Amino acid sequence: MATNVFINLPVSDLARSKEFYTSFGWTLDPNFSNDDAGAVAISDTIFLMILTHQHWAQFTDKPVADAHSTSAVINAISVDAPEEIDTLVEQAVAAGATENKSQELGFMRSRSFSDPDGHAWEVMWMDPIAQSGDWQAVQAKYGDQQPV
Template sequence: MATNVFINLPVSDLARSKRFYTSFGWTLDPNFSNDDAGAVTISDTIHLMILTHSHWAQFTDKQVADATTTSAVINAISVEEPRQIDTMVDQAITAGATEGKAQEFGFMRSRTFADPDGHTWEIMWMDPIARTGDWAAVQAKYGEQQFA
């Protein structure tokens, strides 16, 4: 059985967040969505639960962090082709996201955005050669890279 990942985020305006996350191709699952929550399917095994602050409070005694001023997590999603990064991030920006930091190392590339509540997402691609850990092959293909 495949492992599923459920990312849960508190949102200040559920309707806005439903529109935002479905605007770039992720789908809302009506079977698990209501006035307090939205279940967004990112892939067959990755799901996003967007929850009103009052619904979020049912799962924790901690205060909801203001993600526009603090950072606790970066949600990273990989894509198969580098060009998909630009498509997805550009669509998110059009839908109301704020662009964050980008990284370019040749063998790995990413761009980030913050959703309307400030939650950070990184869309990234890594050359399959780098995933093997064969850094000699990576250097042969890309040369010396500066990591900043």
């Protein structure tokens, strides 16, 4: 059985966040969305729950962090091809994201962005050779690049 992942994020403007996350192809599930929350399918096994601050408070006694000024997590997702990174990040930026750091290692590539609430996302691709852990094959293909 596949394990599902649910990423929960507090958002200051639910309508804006629903529009933002669906603008680059992720799907809002109306069965689990209402005026307090939006369920966004990223893939068949990864889901994003965007929650109003009031709804978020039902799950924790901690205050909502200002993700524009603090950092606690980077939500990283992989894509099947390096060019998909550019497509997704450019769509996110067009929808109101702020682009952050990028990484080019040959065998691995990533770009990152922050959503309108400041939540950090990284979109990455890794060559299947590197995923196998065969660093001799990676060096043969890419030279002196080292795994992180």
